[in-house]
Amino acid sequence: MPVVHKSTIKRARQSEKRHARNHAILHRTKTVVKKFKTALQEQNAEAAQPLLREATSALHKAVTKGALHRNTASRRISQLSTQFNAFKAQ
Numbered sequence: 001m002p003v004v005h006k007s008t009i010k011r012a013r014q015s016e017k018r019h020a021r022n023h024a025i026l027h028r029t030k031t032v033v034k035k036f037k038t039a040l041q042e043q044n045a046e047a048a049q050p051l052l053r054e055a056t057s058a059l060h061k062a063v064t065k066g067a068l069h070r071n072t073a074s075r076r077i078s079q080l081s082t083q084f085n086a087f088k089a090q
Contacts, residue, residue, distance in 0.1 A: 025067040029058040036080060040087050052084050 036051040056077050062068040 021065070022067040025062050025065050029055070029062050029068075032058045033076070033080065037083075040083060043087075045088060048084060048087070052080060055080055 032051065032055045036048060036055045039048040039051050059068065059073040059077055063070045063073045
């Protein structure tokens with residue numbers, strides 16, 4: 001029978017907690033981004049602007065929590081801003 005160290009058990013426990021936390025944070029950001037994109041598709045600029053701010057905030061928060069890399073968040077924020085600006089220019 002293999003020897004299972006206490007540290008291995010603790011690491012597994014920590015990994016599960018982190019996975020659940022990261023999953024919740026990323027799910028929240030994906031939901032906000034999806035709401036923003038649907039507002040753009042529906043040609044609703046009044047609803048899209050606060051959602052862009054909310055999506056930006058959620059992405060920055062994910063970086064702070066360590067769920068996303070900062071360059072990834074910056075790239076996504078840039079893409080969303082570009083989409084919003086292109087929509088406003090129409």
